[in-house]
Amino acid sequence: MIEAENVRKTYRIGKVDVQALRGVSLQVAKGEFVTIVGPSGSGKSTLFYILGGLTHADTGHVIIDGVNFTAMSDSDRTRLRRSKIGFVFQKFNLLPTLTAEGNIEIARDIGGHPDGAAQRERVQRITQLLGIEKRLDHRPAEMSGGEQQRVALARALVNEPAIVLADEPTGNLDSENSEIVLKMLRQSNQELGQTVLMITHNPEAATYGDRIIHMRDGQIVPPERDPQWSHAHD
Numbered sequence: 001m002i003e004a005e006n007v008r009k010t011y012r013i014g015k016v017d018v019q020a021l022r023g024v025s026l027q028v029a030k031g032e033f034v035t036i037v038g039p040s041g042s043g044k045s046t047l048f049y050i051l052g053g054l055t056h057a058d059t060g061h062v063i064i065d066g067v068n069f070t071a072m073s074d075s076d077r078t079r080l081r082r083s084k085i086g087f088v089f090q091k092f093n094l095l096p097t098l099t100a101e102g103n104i105e106i107a108r109d110i111g112g113h114p115d116g117a118a119q120r121e122r123v124q125r126i127t128q129l130l131g132i133e134k135r136l137d138h139r140p141a142e143m144s145g146g147e148q149q150r151v152a153l154a155r156a157l158v159n160e161p162a163i164v165l166a167d168e169p170t171g172n173l174d175s176e177n178s179e180i181v182l183k184m185l186r187q188s189n190q191e192l193g194q195t196v197l198m199i200t201h202n203p204e205a206a207t208y209g210d211r212i213i214h215m216r217d218g219q220i221v222p223p224e225r226d227p228q229w230s231h232a233h234d
């Protein structure tokens, strides 16, 4: 479902080159829930943006559901992204001027599912599952972080995307909200057969997935070369 081959990315800051990804290859099968762990600066977010088609790789390619993402025009890639991928970010990224309901509905509309009874029911179901049905008329500034992330998750899942990409979705949450978010990702993965790729710093969160990928210095490494991880399990 998700395939990356020899992806490289270098950022240039002034005269300094930062090699964020040094040849990353991975495969995630349909319906798999994979977590990516690794120290800060190891290239996790860069990989997330490239796999989601939000950033270009310098070399290598990304294949999403059999389609070469890298070779597409920007507009085709945007269309594919909107129909197939739901994104969850550490800092929620909700539109501040819209209510919770507005944020979810705009994602639903952009995903090609305009307003209708069935679609309204879908919004209702997901907001109830996430326990935010009483917050629908609140704007992001009027909600707690946990509530905002639950709205962001509803936004990501409302179109039942084939793929969910999450970058440290519990990074700014307390343990109670973290558990709600992780359980929802797991449930959605199991019920809808969604492919989930989740980046996390939290070893406990990493165990929600079927498989853990370790990153270090812009590369995928075996678990024993990830000291942070071995330490967490001492």
Ligand SMILES: Nc1ncnc2c1ncn2[C@@H]1O[C@H](COP(=O)(O)OP(=O)(O)O)[C@@H](O)[C@H]1O
Pocket (backbone or CB within 6 Å): 011, 012, 013, 018, 019, 020, 038, 039, 040, 041, 042, 043, 044, 045, 046, 047
């Ligand atoms: N937009 C950017 N411009 C310049 N350097 C960046 C940018 N984004 C990330 N980097 C650098 O690339 C490396 C990998 O960053 P990142 O992918 O964010 O890692 P992680 O998510 O694992 O913390 C780091 O050294 C970071 O400073």
Ligand SMILES: [Mg+2]
Pocket (backbone or CB within 6 Å): 044, 045, 046
């Ligand atoms: Mg990051």
